[in-house]
Amino acid sequence: MSQLPILMAQEKKLFQAEGLDAEVLQIQTALAMPAIVSGELDYTTSAETTIRAAVSGLPVKAIGFIGIRSSLVLVSQPGITSVQALRGGRIAVSSLRTTTDFVARDILRHHGLNPDTDIVSLPLGSEANKIAALKGGAVDAAILTLPDDSIAAEQGFRKLVAEDSYDLMVKTFSPDGAAPEKLIRDLIDEVRRAQSIDREVSVSDVTDFSFVREAAPRKRASPPRRLPSLD
Numbered sequence: 412m413s414q415l416p417i418l419m420a421q422e423k424k425l426f427q428a429e430g431l432d433a434e435v436l437q438i439q440t441a442l443a444m445p446a447i448v449s450g451e452l453d454y455t456t457s458a459e460t461t462i463r464a465a466v467s468g469l470p471v472k473a474i475g476f477i478g479i480r481s482s483l484v485l486v487s488q489p490g491i492t493s494v495q496a497l498r499g500g501r502i503a504v505s506s507l508r509t510t511t512d513f514v515a516r517d518i519l520r521h522h523g524l525n526p527d528t529d530i531v532s533l534p535l536g537s538e539a540n541k542i543a544a545l546k547g548g549a550v551d552a553a554i555l556t557l558p559d560d561s562i563a564a565e566q567g568f569r570k571l572v573a574e575d576s577y578d579l580m581v582k583t584f585s586p587d588g589a590a591p592e593k594l595i596r597d598l599i600d601e602v603r604r605a606q607s608i609d610r611e612v613s614v615s616d617v618t619d620f621s622f623v624r625e626a627a628p629r630k631r632a633s634p635p636r637r638l639p640s641l642d
Contacts, residue, residue, distance in 0.1 A: 413556055416477055416584070417456060439536055441506035447471060459510050462595065465617035466602040472619045476590040478583040483514045484573035486563045487552040488545065494522035494571055500551030501531045503541040511554040542566075588623040 417435060420426055426433040443455040444464045455461060458473040465471050504511040516526035533550060535541050541553040545568055555563060564570055592614055599612050
């Protein structure tokens, strides 16, 4: 569901209409940035990971956002009824130091836990692996993408931080492909703190929304109002 705009663009042949022969590949998030830097891939749909890499010094920029809010859900074993009850437990994420890991850490901090000492994050890759780990009892909770949160809930697991998939996803999409400057600024500051980066990093250092602005529909001037005829 988080990739719905990309999949719709494929199905409706919007890429071809713009002269692009786009091949969409599914790979692990942790592999995307090395592939971008090496030239094996041209784009990745993980804008947050791109900005984190750019702040770290890699020559990449985010040129558009599909979503501007998290579409990830924390799902736990049935007997766990609160985030605080995860203390000392294990959380499955896709990869370390990628979006699922950062979201898990943010959730834990918000609920008064220290993600460095109170929990163990296990990088398990795919959604299927994370759900399998829940089923087997290998983890206490997992960060899942939509709609796998609903699939897990149907199998008896508990959604600790979540809304229904559709309701949540609708709220995450960017209306115009850009992202609020404050969101980007906060992300830059978070990465600088986490990696002890002293140099200043501006929003323009990590993003380029010129493509988004060029693609935006131009507002047409309203036609002049006609005065009523006196005839």
